[in-house]
Amino acid sequence: MATRSTGRTDVTRSAILARLGALGPASRADLARALNVSPALMTQLTRELLSDGLLQELEHSPSQGGRPARMLGLVSSAGRAIGVKVVADHVAFVEVGIDGTVLRSASEPFDASTTTVLTDLASLLRRFIAGGRDIPLLGIGVGVPGSVDRQGNGVVESTQLGWHQVPLGSTLRRELKLPVLVENNVNALAVAERLYGLGRNHENFLVVTIGTGVGAGVVVDGVVLRGFAGGAGEIGHIPVAEDGPLCSCGNHGCLESLVGQGPLVEIARGGGIISKSGGIAALRAAADADDDGAAEIFSHAGHLLGRALAGIVHTLDPEIVIILGEGTASWKHWSYGFEPAFRSALVPSRRGVAVEVETWQDESWAQGAAALVMATPFDSVDIAGDQGRLVRERLVEQSAPHLRGAP
Amino acid sequence: MATRSTGRTDVTRSAILARLGALGPASRADLARALNVSPALMTQLTRELLSDGLLQELEHSPSQGGRPARMLGLVSSAGRAIGVKVVADHVAFVEVGIDGTVLRSASEPFDASTTTVLTDLASLLRRFIAGGRDIPLLGIGVGVPGSVDRQGNGVVESTQLGWHQVPLGSTLRRELKLPVLVENNVNALAVAERLYGLGRNHENFLVVTIGTGVGAGVVVDGVVLRGFAGGAGEIGHIPVAEDGPLCSCGNHGCLESLVGQGPLVEIARGGGIISKSGGIAALRAAADADDDGAAEIFSHAGHLLGRALAGIVHTLDPEIVIILGEGTASWKHWSYGFEPAFRSALVPSRRGVAVEVETWQDESWAQGAAALVMATPFDSVDIAGDQGRLVRERLVEQSAPHLRGAP
DNA sequence: ACTACTTTGTTTAGAACTAAAATAACTTTA
DNA sequence: TAAAGTTATTTTAGTTCTAAACAAAGTAGT
Structure with missing residues (x-):
């Protein structure tokens, strides 16, 4: 204790x-x-x-x-770190300086379902690393859509990638001879927010991402909440509609199956709002052009998200809610449904909770992953375990090859 | 950090x-x-x-x-503590030994809405304290239905008691000259579970109470989660039905407004299942006697609770869910609706999460409050603040009046 | 200009831990 | 029955921090 x-x-x-x-x-x-x-x-x-x-x-x-x-x-x-975003069909890399600024970035096609995923990824990473400047590389942070047993272990369970207990962390570590921290991608974003973003000024906040799926990172007393098996924050699978559409998880009516990008596009296609080949960009364009149907689709998604988040706010009592993800590009349209639904479902004393939507960039996911490395020094609870120690050692010793603690 | x-x-x-x-x-x-x-x-x-x-x-x-x-x-x-349960129309006291066993208990009528509440409460407490044995009294723990700014501060916000920013902690402290720890009643139960109950073996769990209202205590990494303003765990106000019945909080369709004891009794009365003056005991008796209508009422409540808890489990990823509260007397009937709804709304990997229903006694609430005092020694994060230090001091110094640390 | 007050940074003595070696008290094995 | 292996506790010699006193470098009032 x-x-x-x-x-x-x-x-x-x-x-x-x-x-x-x-x-x-x-x-x-x-x-x-x-x-x-x-x-x-x-x-x-x-x-x-x-x-x-x-x-x-x-x-x-x-x-x-x-x-x-x-x-x-x-x-x-004094140091740099590399962040990696892994999704089903590509990976993205960024290199950040010790102050969080992006030095380089790249994106590569990638197939997460092959039997050689791990060595493929290691090769891509090796190539990216080679292009870097001659500054000590402190470690690699990897963000994945799924749950991770422990940051320092890095065993991944992800339906989205089709991965079952994949030892991502240990493999990369062995291949690259570097500290590797693996974490759920939304949790990684939460770490980044805590370190560089709005979370700097708050000890209790919620990071919510909207896009392909819906996820949350929960920060409590300054630390990202991981839960028993690293699965906290899976708010995309909160049950919303009793007999809703089939979700990727196998259940029906999950939040994600109703407000994810895929489902929204489906509805728009079915309603003739966009063409059969149109995507989320087309839907957003339609809403921007004052198409009532398109606006209604976003607004309804906002409504559902608002009610779900109200429940979470009651459960966790955060000081502020930060909205991120690709979906924020359409937030203007979401908000028509979100704001009234969210506020009116909150208990009066909680109704003033701040909701902030931050600007989103392509490389944000990877940047979040890199923050895992930079955050380990803060990590007095030692979430990162052994890998955290290695990052610390590299930070201090690689930059100062001479003896330390001399009289 | x-x-x-x-x-x-x-x-x-x-x-x-x-x-x-x-x-x-x-x-x-x-x-x-x-x-x-x-x-x-x-x-x-x-x-x-x-x-x-x-x-x-x-x-x-x-x-x-x-x-x-x-x-x-x-x-x-070596020491004893007193736990107090405060509700609108009465207060209950227990005195516990250093090992958590109940030594004495009492219950008194009480009106939380008078202007003299605080001094009334202090008087009742003084009388109860006087009856105790000659063992150092380490402190008083008070459990209230509402949110508390900080355990050590004890400023209470409670719609149920009609209290707005009531300085319960400081007043009792001044009146009684003893360390006083105030906490939300469900959070206090969670502390008790952590110290003496099932929570001893788990670092991440959820305590859910059903009864008049519905509440939750969230334990993360061994510590009770309080949120930004001590309002975490108010799951009774998670929005469930879009146009549900009016809730005490002013909103419509909150979980509590659908599965709280009051609403269940209302429905039963309306359906002629129990008499117009019948209460929850009558409803339970009817269900015990195989009345289909009564069973259906409990089962439906279980169904709604199950879906709501599934959402919370996805958000927090607890290892185990502990169900407590007066309502557990009817759990057998709830469970017919709860189990299928809960399990089927969970993502497959989470479907095995344990749900335990513990036996409930009248004095459990007050016992939980007393645990606040006994838990402060564990409190390395110092949630209890100054009052925690005082408890520690009393524990060590009251029992050993001679000089400490002598050579 | 001189005094009083603030805030920063350093030194020093001592308190609070730890790691490692030593000691104690067994059980197990040859 | 003696030697070897385990686990528990204590002793010893540091290491790592803090608190408290001090020194440094300003501002503000008179």
Whole structure:
């Protein structure tokens, strides 16, 4: 019950780095307060990091009424990470710097159903890695649509990919000789939001993605909730309609089977709103052009999502709900149905909960995956396990090949 | 991010006591393993506790192949706690020993809507306390139907009691000069389950209560999830029926407005299944006597609850669901609707999640509230804040008035 | 200009842990 | 019955933190 993971020092040491990376320069005093350690220890740890070349002293910040603070900044060449998005028919890569900025990205066709998936993926990754700059590569984060036993283990269960207990983590690790963290793609996004996005200012929030499917990442007290078997957040399969359409999971009337991109397009085709070959883009275009039928389809989806999210908000009491995913491109149309349904289904005291829709980019999924690597230093609960330790080691030792802790 | 609460020693020290209380005698080696500290430290801490008279050495346990373990047991007169259940028309008290056993209990009529509620409650409590034995009273736990800002603060928001931002915690604390922990009643039950019940063996579980209303307590990684404003677990207000009956919260078709005791009785009366003055007991009796209409009412409630819980299981991925509350007396009848609806609405991989129905007693609510006090020693996250520290202090110092830590 | 007050950062002494070696008290095996 | 193997507990010699005192570097009031 009382938690004391060994090697707290390492955690704190790289929490300093991660925090500076995520939030920009800060003074020793700030860091000590933020990380909840004594100023004395902060002096000592930063001294080591400075002499290791991971940190640099910057200008003085204007005085707050006392001695002005000496700001500390990250030496940006300290590390990079690679994020991978895996879906059924392609993979996407990004390389991010220690501050989360995207340095490079790429996308490759890919077939998740072959028997050689894992070695194929390793090859693609190897090629992408080779193109990178000469900065220590801290690790690889992989986001998959499905549940993952533990980030550091990386055994994947995914109906969407047709994977059953696939040892993605251990295989990539062996092939690439690098720390590999595997996580559900929505949870990875939640980690990214926590590190770089709106979640920086909130300890309890919900990340909801709409697109092909519907998913959620739950952040509680600053940590992503994974549940017993890493399957938390599968809100796409919340039962909504008693005798609804067949869902990919085999059940009928799941939320996803009603508001996923596929079903929406189906309805639009059936209603003659778009052509038989038209896709979600066509449907959105129709709604943008004031087609009542198209608008109604989005609005109804919003209505259903709103009622479902209201239930989740009652269950989890988040401070804020963040909407992400490809589907947000049509959010304007969703919102007509969403807002009234969502608000009116909430208990009065909860009715003010904030809903924010963030801009979405193609590479966002992969960027989220990369955040897994950058987030491990924060990981005092050690969700990432052994791989987390390896990332920390690389962060500190690869950049400072000389002896550490010398007198 | 890196958490280090000051005074870890105190936490560990009383985690020893709480663990021995909850799980019975154990050896130093066991304790060291369970609390994740070194054997060396355990030797030292138990030496202090032994000399303080809080622990006693018991018989040797049979050897496990090596040196036999010397068991340590709690001196049961080390402490007691009082639990209070507050509802609109009465309050119930229990006094529990350090091992969670009920020593005394009482129930008093009470009006939660008067302007003098708080002083009334304090008076009733004072009287109950006075009847107790001469054992250090560690603190008071209070369970309320509503949300509480923080356990240690105890500001209550409850439509059921008609309370708006009532400073229950601070008032009782001032009146009684004792540590007071206030918590939502279902969350308190979840704490009790974690400490003494099925939750002892699970880190992720869900406690669901059925009765007048419907509520849930969510335990994630061993800790009760409270959400942003302490409002997590209000599953009674998950929207279920688009145009359902009016709920106490002002909305229509909430889960609670369909499967709460009140609504079930209403339907039964309307259908002539029980008399106009009959209550839930009459309805249960009818179902027990094979009345099809009565059975159908319970079964339908089970059906709705099953579908709603399936959604929650998808969201949270608990290992086990524990059903509690007055309504469990009729669970046999609920289950005909619950089981098929629940299982069939779950994704195949989740379909095996365990559902356990525990026996329910009148005093269970109050007993749960008392567990708040006994749980604070475990509380390494310090949910209970200042009051937690006070409980810890009383546990160690009241029982050992002589100087501690002497050479 | 001088004093009082704030805030940052450093030093130092000591508290709280741990790891590893030593010791104790068995069981099992030859 | 002695040697080897296990498990429990204690001792010892650090390591890692903190608290508290101090030093540094400003602002603000008089």
